[in-house]
Amino acid sequence: MEIHAKQVRPDSKNRADRARMLISCPDGPGIVAAVSHFLHQHGANIVQSDQYTMDPAGGMFFMRIEFDLPQLLVNLPKLEADFAEVASRFQMEWTLSAVSRKKKLAIFVSKEDHCLVELLWQWQAGDLDADIALVVSNHLDMKDYVESFGIPYHHIPVTADTKKEAEQRQLDVIGNDVDVIILARYMQIISPMFIEHYRNRIINIHHSFLPAFVGGKPYAQAYNRGVKIIGATAHYVTEELDGGPIIEQDVQRVSHGDDVTELKRIGRTIERVVLARAVKWHVEDRVLVHENKTVVF
Amino acid sequence: MEIHAKQVRPDSKNRADRARMLISCPDGPGIVAAVSHFLHQHGANIVQSDQYTMDPAGGMFFMRIEFDLPQLLVNLPKLEADFAEVASRFQMEWTLSAVSRKKKLAIFVSKEDHCLVELLWQWQAGDLDADIALVVSNHLDMKDYVESFGIPYHHIPVTADTKKEAEQRQLDVIGNDVDVIILARYMQIISPMFIEHYRNRIINIHHSFLPAFVGGKPYAQAYNRGVKIIGATAHYVTEELDGGPIIEQDVQRVSHGDDVTELKRIGRTIERVVLARAVKWHVEDRVLVHENKTVVF
Amino acid sequence: MEIHAKQVRPDSKNRADRARMLISCPDGPGIVAAVSHFLHQHGANIVQSDQYTMDPAGGMFFMRIEFDLPQLLVNLPKLEADFAEVASRFQMEWTLSAVSRKKKLAIFVSKEDHCLVELLWQWQAGDLDADIALVVSNHLDMKDYVESFGIPYHHIPVTADTKKEAEQRQLDVIGNDVDVIILARYMQIISPMFIEHYRNRIINIHHSFLPAFVGGKPYAQAYNRGVKIIGATAHYVTEELDGGPIIEQDVQRVSHGDDVTELKRIGRTIERVVLARAVKWHVEDRVLVHENKTVVF
Amino acid sequence: MEIHAKQVRPDSKNRADRARMLISCPDGPGIVAAVSHFLHQHGANIVQSDQYTMDPAGGMFFMRIEFDLPQLLVNLPKLEADFAEVASRFQMEWTLSAVSRKKKLAIFVSKEDHCLVELLWQWQAGDLDADIALVVSNHLDMKDYVESFGIPYHHIPVTADTKKEAEQRQLDVIGNDVDVIILARYMQIISPMFIEHYRNRIINIHHSFLPAFVGGKPYAQAYNRGVKIIGATAHYVTEELDGGPIIEQDVQRVSHGDDVTELKRIGRTIERVVLARAVKWHVEDRVLVHENKTVVF
The missing domain is CATH 3.30.70.260 (ACT domain)
Known part of the structure; x- marks a missing residue:
């Protein structure tokens, strides 16, 4: 199919x-x-x-x-x-x-598939005015699914030892035609060398309302702090972890009854929606970056 | 004081x-x-x-x-x-x-005071960049309160029989200097004659998410329909009841446990916030009307 | 696959x-x-x-x-x-x-696929604690996609003349094991005979904030009225068109710059999210119906 | 008056x-x-x-x-x-x-009046089911206003040197009848000695979406970080600054065009609404504290 x-x-x-x-x-x-x-x-x-x-x-x-x-x-x-x-x-x-020259996207993904699935669905529905040139992953999980859309899938494992070579291979498969890289729950830190190639052209989705809960396990952090609202943040990747210019954020109300599993479930929908909006705005040339902030028209 | x-x-x-x-x-x-x-x-x-x-x-x-x-x-x-x-x-x-020539407001109110109180507070806090020229009411309830701010209060009773004369008296006390009239829960229907004098310059707050629940007792209507979200709508007044160009709307989630009294209580805060935003945008020249719709910049 | x-x-x-x-x-x-x-x-x-x-x-x-x-x-x-x-x-x-006995769903769909895709994705991700027994459609568009999940797809065309027979065939393929029927943008009116078999067990997603914009083309209605917020409503189907007990609603802010095409695009995400929440609550036994309203725990 | x-x-x-x-x-x-x-x-x-x-x-x-x-x-x-x-x-x-025995509140305020005004308005409108026993302030600004409601106003200046004595005076004027203390933008840090007297009975409004922007000048912090949503947090006061159990939070969308002055203006309405909700829930016995989190029924 x-x-x-x-x-x-x-x-x-x-x-x-x-x-x-x-x-x-x-x-x-x-x-x-x-x-x-x-x-x-x-x-x-x-x-x-x-x-x-x-x-x-x-x-x-x-x-x-x-x-x-x-x-x-x-x-x-x-x-x-x-x-x-x-x-x-x-x-x-x-x-x-x-406008008729569509932006070309490379999507990076690890194991969690919801953000990738959302982007593919919006693209397939004609709602994302861009071409998906390729998908890059450090895992094989999504290979069949992505290829069923006729999109090339590049499996490039990453370990602490092979990170440098892996990033070079990523740059090679991306080539020179890709306009923007989407980290759709790609769970690897991007090196400064790689970022330099795509300054203000790498969009990450962070699963919290930044700057609350920077770093790992934000839903567990949110649960432990007892917040009444959780969120997600799409931002350009810079050398500072979770510190780059924010493109879009959104939130949803939660209650004491939502455990970490439920927060993650609720969060997946926020993440999907926020990332898709940020990508849409980027490919429609709506986002300008100045220092560490964005202007979104 | x-x-x-x-x-x-x-x-x-x-x-x-x-x-x-x-x-x-x-x-x-x-x-x-x-x-x-x-x-x-x-x-x-x-x-x-x-x-x-x-x-x-x-x-x-x-x-x-x-x-x-x-x-x-x-x-x-x-x-x-x-x-x-x-x-x-x-x-x-x-x-x-x-910008230095502030717009002049006339505020109309009946007995419910929350929208008037909000506008006065925002004005007194320096957040509403306008002058409140006078308050007109068909009741005496808010007289002392309004006059304590040094604002003239005109009590003009309205009955079915005296409506025409009452509206003429309203026009007289308003004079020629007022830019916009705010119906801050003023519970009288404005006649076409009056509207003609202030075309697209009379702002009403309707206590529902229009066009749901047009007309009277919108919170009771909302309760009976079992909606999960209630709202309020600020719009310019036209000859069609609750049918004029919408300036702003906002909503809040409610539950089966909220009875009509509670819906009204929750609604009062939405009404205050929505009306104050619409007034702010109007006096900052952010609203253009075209046919029955607004462009809000 | x-x-x-x-x-x-x-x-x-x-x-x-x-x-x-x-x-x-x-x-x-x-x-x-x-x-x-x-x-x-x-x-x-x-x-x-x-x-x-x-x-x-x-x-x-x-x-x-x-x-x-x-x-x-x-x-x-x-x-x-x-x-x-x-x-x-x-x-x-x-x-x-x-809880271990999962509810069985039948999903009805016409041509618009976003609500169906959302339910399948949530089911496949383990977020929808139910079994999808079958999909029924008056069109063939989604056949391959649905069958790729291993779910039976029944194509039952409906015309004005064949409606009665078509509904009987629908009841036949559904059988006796299905707990709830989800109208995931199924664009046919359900007859009272059919409703009677699944009283308070047919969930529809209406693409407006009910009771605003009952009936057809709600996004065009919303555009023409110039609302500043659009929404979607999941409700149980009754004999009154778009008039059944409301389970869930949600909204999103829009602006004068959003034309009908854009309202539909924004609305698709609201529809997906609202329907999925209503289905989740139903299969988790969180919804009680009393007269024409719901209690959602 | x-x-x-x-x-x-x-x-x-x-x-x-x-x-x-x-x-x-x-x-x-x-x-x-x-x-x-x-x-x-x-x-x-x-x-x-x-x-x-x-x-x-x-x-x-x-x-x-x-x-x-x-x-x-x-x-x-x-x-x-x-x-x-x-x-x-x-x-x-x-x-x-x-229920007929209303909770007694002491409200602490400094110079910013919006939270106090909101609580007084809700109380006067019959929406806050509590008695306001007294207002305590380290400034004189709100004296006339508070006394116009017939509520005692205690002016107790606080300096670094006199803090201990000032807090003792505060405890004296509060007496033994007050159930809960509301810090309605009271800009002084409460000492552990004072907190101990009113464990889980001091409610503060923090003008950010905690735990983002702990500490001073949160709107300036939010502006500098370029967030797309700002918020406010009502929490019980503990020995950890801005770290106590969260009762309620809410947010509003902002844009690159909103400078710090505008963020503060928008934030004032969020603060008022969030604090009033938290106070309402507390006086209606809806909030339980367990370790550093709340259960809100």
């Missing part, structure tokens, strides 16, 4: 001529005018824009624009080349993506 | 040179460019903007901009005059407000 | 000697004393009990008890026989279930 | 003959039977009971019972005397309270 992702719906959000732009720069006068004037001159029609200034007096400026441009894929190279001048004038960091 | 609102905090959101602009118009190319170019030319610095297009092919376009302009109050008349040309070109409906 | 449900975890909630009792009766003095005395005399140890009285003066009394009894399966018949006397004295409606 | 609490509504929850019992003991067979038999024999009618066993094999057992007993206040002394035998048999810790 092979299951393929449904045709993406021909709705207004996935048109061939739709593009997205993300901009970060020091705030100053005239940025919105310059960008919108540039787009207008090039024949683009802005269909959505969001903007945020941390502090009008000397802070950072963040912007996300969705626009339609006739014959986008033909015109994109020139648009990018021309925009370099504007970007340089305002010291912008920026990206420009055609 | 007279209690006065605290000095508004000198934070970045309440500066003397800050203004807000709300724009609705048919979508088309060049709107953002034209507006941002106009503001840049006039020396304004955009500090936040939000934009929404209902449908890129022929829908409506909505925009909210916050900007800083040196010597705003001096320059505002010319800015408004000059903007008329841009507005006319794109068939815009628009408003332009100086 | 066949996937089987994991071994149920050997935790305290699934022990061989654990039983559950549900009781409804007119309130009166001595009920708790009589029941707990009875269980104590028979060697049972109560590990959890919940109780609710609608109105101490003449209302209904509801009770759920979990208890452990050594050699439960051997002793259950005598326990049931002996309890009949207590039950008769207080005019009780009651059930007594061994 | 003096405002008095409304007459408590004559609903079923506040009847003259209603009592509540809280029991903690090691689990074992026959406890429910013994207690319910005892009450039945003494003519009491159980109207609600909740029970929880941490672990059927050797854990703790917790129970809360509401019952009606004719001429309760006359019969209570004998009921208590007789129950001592049952309690002794099962090594119970227990309390028995007449």
Whole structure:
């Protein structure tokens, strides 16, 4: 049985001529005018824009624009080349993506399957506008399941001794085409060397409401502390364990009657939902990172 | 004992040179460019903007901009005059407000005091950036309390026979300076004549999750239907009972053990919070109305 | 590829000697004393009990008890026989279930698969303590997927003309062993004849926050009304469309920017979660029905 | 202007003959039977009971019972005397309270008034079934406001040097009649000596989702960490700072656009609601403490 992702719906959000732009720069006068004037001159029609200034007096400026441009894929190279001048004038960091060019994901998983299953289901239902290029695991458990979707599964065991080589093999199988790596309950710490290759492009799901319960066994920690609400946190991976920029969090109420097994059960649904939202926002270019925080438009 | 609102905090959101602009118009190319170019030319610095297009092919376009302009109050008349040309070109409906000119509220109340008390507390705490010009009531219950804040209280009884005259008296005491009328559990139906004077400027709190439980005794209706969640809805008042554009809603979980008295008790807190949020958003120029719906930026 | 449900975890909630009792009766003095005395005399140890009285003066009394009894399966018949006397004295409606005897489910589905997939995943993960006896559908879409789990799939088309015969065929394939029928987005109205066979044992998921948006196309209705929160409702099916006793509801915040397609996408996750919770509570004997409302312990 | 609490509504929850019992003991067979038999024999009618066993094999057992007993206040002394035998048999810790005897509160406050205002409003609205015996503050800010309700206000300044004497003065003004002390944003650390007098009877509101952001300036900590949800926690005070048994928590979603000032504003409403719920549950005898956790019925 092979299951393929449904045709993406021909709705207004996935048109061939739709593009997205993300901009970060020091705030100053005239940025919105310059960008919108540039787009207008090039024949683009802005269909959505969001903007945020941390502090009008000397802070950072963040912007996300969705626009339609006739014959986008033909015109994109020139648009990018021309925009370099504007970007340089305002010291912008920026990206420009055609919506029709889907982001490519690599999903890492260990034994717990719920986050992987959720992402596959959303992808197969047409709700996750991305391609799943491959799955990497230090275990064999999910091999048959993943391959039944026609997705390559790479089994790369990891031990303390082989970690360096294992990570190199991971980088090799991922290749150069993957945009973002999803740690869907992948229970290995990622080394700084690996992180450096995918700075702000590795999304982890932590099974607690960070920064409460950093580290291992967060549900047991939550049970012992007697909290009345548990949560999950999707964040970009940095060198600091569970300390990277938070993309999304959500929570659910629990009671004294929920033991650790029940907290884990409730938590699995929160984890699935939170991770899927964070991945969706990332592949829709909604997340900007500044220092250790995110701006989510 | 007279209690006065605290000095508004000198934070970045309440500066003397800050203004807000709300724009609705048919979508088309060049709107953002034209507006941002106009503001840049006039020396304004955009500090936040939000934009929404209902449908890129022929829908409506909505925009909210916050900007800083040196010597705003001096320059505002010319800015408004000059903007008329841009507005006319794109068939815009628009408003332009100086943040330092606070909106004036009239609060209508009957006997239930919780929504009024919440608004007064938030105002007195400096959290509601508006002036409370007067309170109007068909009962005397809250007179002493309201006057202890130094706010005029107008007791205008309403009966079926005197409704027309009563509404005229209400309009008279309100005068011409009030920006928005808040029905803080005011248990009288407002006539079309009255509504016409304050189109999209009368905010009501309905004690249910609309459109469930339209009309009277919504908590009894909710109890009888056995819902597991109750809510409240803040909306602009139109000629259709409980049918106007929804500004904000919120909910809380209840159980079979909560009788009508308990639902009312739980509901009072939801009502207070939802109404206060809607009022805050209105006075911060965050709400645009289009047909029977709102855009909340 | 066949996937089987994991071994149920050997935790305290699934022990061989654990039983559950549900009781409804007119309130009166001595009920708790009589029941707990009875269980104590028979060697049972109560590990959890919940109780609710609608109105101490003449209302209904509801009770759920979990208890452990050594050699439960051997002793259950005598326990049931002996309890009949207590039950008769207080005019009780009651059930007594061994936890080790799992409830059997029949799942009905049409084309939308998300609720079915969720139930299968939770079952396969060991989180749904029930057996899925069969799946019935008026379409073929999910046949391969369901059969890959080793679960029988009965394709029974339904048209206006063949409805009566189709329902009879459904009853035939279900047989006499199924405890509860789950309508996992089954888009056919169930006839009173069918309902009568499974009174308070058919669970439907409605894709709105009932009683808002009864009937068809609730997400389009929600979009048109401009609500700020959408929801889903799991309820027992009665002869009144979308009018049966509500078991569970949940909601999520949406904004003006979410079109009908996006509301449906957000709603799918709410529907999955709400239906799965309602099914879990039903199979754990947590739900009592009284008139048109539920008591959920 | 003096405002008095409304007459408590004559609903079923506040009847003259209603009592509540809280029991903690090691689990074992026959406890429910013994207690319910005892009450039945003494003519009491159980109207609600909740029970929880941490672990059927050797854990703790917790129970809360509401019952009606004719001429309760006359019969209570004998009921208590007789129950001592049952309690002794099962090594119970227990309390028995007449609902008509309201708990007496002492509220401690510093300068931030929102939690105090909320409790006074709920009390005055008849929603808080307790008496407010006095308010203690290390500042004078709220004196007039509190006294306008006819409630004594004790101004007791605290400095590092005078802490010991100040706490002794606090104990003196509180006297022997106060059941529970509410720290409604009282910004002083309570000494172990003071805590010992009111073990599990001092409720604090911490302005974060504990155990995230223990200690000072939690909103600034939350802003710096970039969390997407903020919360508040009501807990009993122990010798460990912000480490005592959690009674209730709640949260609200925030965004990158909310600065520290805005987080504080949003947080004030969460704090008010969470503290008021915890106080309500405490005065309704719904909270049992075991080691560092609560059971909330």
